[in-house]
Amino acid sequence: MSRKKTPKTKGASAPAASALPAANGSRPTRPGTARPVPQARPNGPPQPGRPSLGGGDFYDVAFKVMLVGDSGVGKTCLLVRFKDGAFLAGTFISTVGIDFRNKVLDVDGMKVKLQIWDTAGQERFRSVTHAYYRDAHALLLLYDVTNKASFDNIQLAPQAWLTETQEYAQHDVVLMLLGNKVDSAQERAVKREDGEKLAKEYGLPFMETSAKTGLNVDLAFTAIAKELKQRSMKAPSEPRFRLHDYVKREGRSASCCIP
Ligand SMILES: Nc1nc2c(ncn2[C@@H]2O[C@H](COP(=O)(O)OP(=O)(O)OP(=O)(O)O)[C@@H](O)[C@H]2O)c(=O)[nH]1
Ligand SMILES: [Mg+2]
Secondary structure, eight states, rough: OOOOOOOOOOOOOOEEEOOOOOOTOOOOOTTOOOOOOOOOOOOOOOOOOOSSSOOOBBEEEEEEEEEEESSSSSHHHHHHHHSSSOOOSSOOOOOOSSEEEEEEEEETTEEEEEEEEEEOGGGGGGHHHHHTTTSSEEEEEEEETOOOHHHHHHHTTOOHHHHHHHHHTTTOOEEEEEEEOOGGEEEOOOOHHHHHHHHHHHTEEEEEEOOTTTHHHHHHHHHHHHHHHHHHOOOOOOOOOOOHHHHHHHHOOOGGGGO
């Protein structure tokens, strides 16, 4: 596959912007920075790289990733950890509507831009989130390992996150289940095995993460980027990327890092 040579740059440095969907459900834009993300379906051809409009994010192919899960599970913190390498400690500020951040990753020599949508977990914003599912190439389903209800709401509640996914997302969307806050060992309310069991039942790759310590955070997004990149290539020259195997092999368990 021919690729456009792109200069080495860091990801777009624009801060997260609040963006509510337009009345017609079209993608929101931010004044001065609006730029469409190429619509690469996971199974479609990669889109050509685009030069930066000043933000410095050159890329070969771009995908949309959505973070979903109950309010307070750590979606925003996970995204901030991945984007900025920092942890938002202190007062919990619940997301209103939807935010996004971009990050460009170098995946086996290709610049893969992830546009990551951070949704509000609060019930009152559900209809806002619904409008975004259909454009998502990947969905990260988060629960909080210290909050059993957030785990149950992945699958059991009438408006469970998995049900929403089946209802609103594309059938070939890439899914991953993440149990966050694994640093809080004392308060754990959901066993790792329960997360594994749920993931197995639905055929999802699974990891436990910590936005606080950074455990498995980069890995989760990198795994998604690798999977989407390979799906987007018509005739991949590389061996088939296996998301489940990669996550199993590379994922670190919380116990590995407790001194
Ligand atoms: N110990 C610990 N706390 C975390 C972690 N991730 C998030 N938190 C805390 O959990 C609270 C909620 O985090 P957010 O990232 O704002 O939660 P959210 O899922 O975005 O919530 P909504 O925006 O309401 O949907 C904050 O007080 C964070 O500091 C983690 O990995 N470990
Ligand atoms: Mg949030």
